[in-house]
Amino acid sequence: MLDEEVLIVKLKDPLTREASFRTLISTHKERLYWHIRKIVLNHEDTDDVLQNTFMKVFKHIDGFKGESKLFSWMYRIATNEALSFLNKKAKHAGTDIQSFGEQRVENLEADTYFDGDEIQLQLQRAIAKLPQKQQLVFNMRYFDALKYEDMSDILETSVGALKASYHHARKKIELYFKNEL
Amino acid sequence: MDKKHKDILNKLDSNSTGFTIPEGYFDDLENSLSQKVLSNELSDNKKALNQLHIIRPNELKTNRKETGFKVPENYLEQFETEFDKSLEAKTANGKALRIRLVSMSVAASILLFFGIQFMNKGQQNASQVVLQNEEIASWVAEDLVTFDTYDIAEAFSDVELDQTLYADEAVNDYLDYIDIESLILEN
Numbered sequence: 001m002l003d004e005e006v007l008i009v010k011l012k013d014p015l016t017r018e019a020s021f022r023t024l025i026s027t028h029k030e031r032l033y034w035h036i037r038k039i040v041l042n043h044e045d046t047d048d049v050l051q052n053t054f055m056k057v058f059k060h061i062d063g064f065k066g067e068s069k070l071f072s073w074m075y076r077i078a079t080n081e082a083l084s085f086l087n088k089k090a091k092h093a094g095t096d097i098q099s100f101g102e103q104r105v106e107n108l109e110a111d112t113y114f115d116g117d118e119i120q121l122q123l124q125r126a127i128a129k130l131p132q133k134q135q136l137v138f139n140m141r142y143f144d145a146l147k148y149e150d151m152s153d154i155l156e157t158s159v160g161a162l163k164a165s166y167h168h169a170r171k172k173i174e175l176y177f178k179n180e181l
Numbered sequence: 182m183d184k185k186h187k188d189i190l191n192k193l194d195s196n197s198t199g200f201t202i203p204e205g206y207f208d209d210l211e212n213s214l215s216q217k218v219l220s221n222e223l224s225d226n227k228k229a230l231n232q233l234h235i236i237r238p239n240e241l242k243t244n245r246k247e248t249g250f251k252v253p254e255n256y257l258e259q260f261e262t263e264f265d266k267s268l269e270a271k272t273a274n275g276k277a278l279r280i281r282l283v284s285m286s287v288a289a290s291i292l293l294f295f296g297i298q299f300m301n302k303g304q305q306n307a308s309q310v311v312l313q314n315e316e317i318a319s320w321v322a323e324d325l326v327t328f329d330t331y332d333i334a335e336a337f338s339d340v341e342l343d344q345t346l347y348a349d350e351a352v353n354d355y356l357d358y359i360d361i362e363s364l365i366l367e368n
Contacts, residue, residue: 018219025211033207037200051217058218108199116199123193142190143198170190177189 004070011061021058028071031144032078038139039082041104041124043113049085053078072153079136079154101128101135126176130169137162138169289318295337 010020032053037046056077064073083097090100105128108114108121116124127135136155140146141162148159155162 018215021218022211022215025214029210029214030207033202034198034200038198041200043200043202043206051214054214055218055221058222113201113203114199115201116197119189119193120197120199124199143196173190 005066008061008064008066008070024057025054028074032074035075035140035144036078036082038143039079039136040085041108042111045085049078049082052085053081056081068153069150072150075154076156083132097132104128122177122180123173125180126173129176130172134165134169134172137165138173141166292318
């Protein structure tokens with residue numbers, strides 16, 4: 001049996017659940033953190049969303065059927081949690097998620113936990129202007145170097161559509177740089 | 182688009198986003214996170230139990246603190262089924278007892294009525310008749326004889342009941358006291 005399958009069996013067993021859950025967090029915490037961070041941008045909100053993600057994972061692990069990789073399933077939960085977090089915040093602020101994202105990028109300059117240079121800040125501004133799905137695809141491919149097959153599993157979108165989406169995202173970002181720099 | 186802007190994404194270090202984290206943030210994350218998640222799960226279970234006001238046997242087993250007390254194997258799992266069975270049996274016994282008491286009361290009343298009739302007809306055998314009626318009532322009360330109202334009606338088919346013998350008030354009191362539905366079902 002593969003390591004992941006063993007871990008899933010242990011996660012579903014009440015006797016080994018707690019210990020294996022620690023292993024699960026230990027294995028995936030960093031990747032999930034950075035995935036969420038690139039969506040919600042600041043550390044405190046990322047910490048909240050990461051906690052919610054692991055709570056959902058723990059709560060629904062019994063219903064995990066193994067149709068996708070555990071990692072993909074967790075990535076999908078993290079993505080949904082992050083987007084739903086932003087949607088709630090945007091609604092509370094009386095705006096849509098797109099405009100809200102662009103406003104949040106402007107807070108990065110004053111953020112203690114952002115030390116990027118001008119180009120990196122401009123890149124975040126350019127990403128924030130992309131449609132939500134293209135933002136996800138760009139972040140996952142450009143920064144995380146995820147395979148299209150894995151992205152397809154996580155985002156439930158065909159590989160072809162993802163490639164097209166990434167291509168459009170790159171073009172738009174390059175155009176943004178051309179206009180801004 | 183000139184080459185400079187076209188290549189900017191290639192030149193950028195895609196491993197560096199500019200985002201940083203508090204020092205040591207990841208160091209103890211699994212412990213702090215699993216504690217939070219597990220305590221939240223426990224609190225969710227407690228909330229759900231409080232809302233339902235029901236403690237299911239399996240949840241009781243998982244959440245209870247150790248006291249040293251034990252129960253027979255499968256006792257809690259089978260408790261509801263056994264409880265239902267026992268309740269059903271008790272209800273059936275109670276109903277049978279109530280029906281038997283009603284039958285006995287009716288039979289004793291009729292016997293007493295005929296006894297009085299005999300006493301009014303002649304004084305010569307009065308003591309003997311009273312004695313016999315008392316004996317019969319005692320047999321019925323002690324459940325030593327079994328017969329129903331049909332048996333009585335058949336045995337005394339030539340006797341006509343005096344309509345004026347019972348006052349309306351007494352009949353009303355009797356009907357208030359007795360469970361009419363049981364009488365109908367029984368007779």
